[in-house]
Amino acid sequence: PGGRRAGPWLRKLGLADAGGKLFGELSPGAQRLGLIACALARRPDLLVLDEPGQGLDDAHRTRLRRVLEGVISVGRTTLLYVTHHRDELPAGIARVLRLKRGVAVQVSL
DSSP states (O other), X not given: OOOTTTHXXXXXXXXXXXXXXXXXXXXXXXXXXXXXXXXXXXXXXXXXXXXXXXXOOHHHHHHHHHHHHHHHHHOSSEXXXXXXXXXXXXXXXXXXXXXXXXXXXXXXX
16 A cells, blocks of 8 residues: 555554555555555545454554544544444444344444
């Protein structure tokens, strides 16, 4: 991952040195964060993240959560965050849909 637009996001995610590397040279966790950085650099209206914390160490998971909290607080991007771990949810998530065996069992506003 790289590019001028992704660079600031790579730094925020703790991957300042990743910009000059080939994707295959990065660890799986750094690859995941690099892809998220590239997506954020495009300033999407909607960002869908499916288990983004999976495969990350605690430090990177925490850093990712903080960066996403910043994205949420700006309010320009709608974030759809899929996880099995409620403690991974960034602050500022407005609605939570809990599923059990594919059926909605709880909706929180």
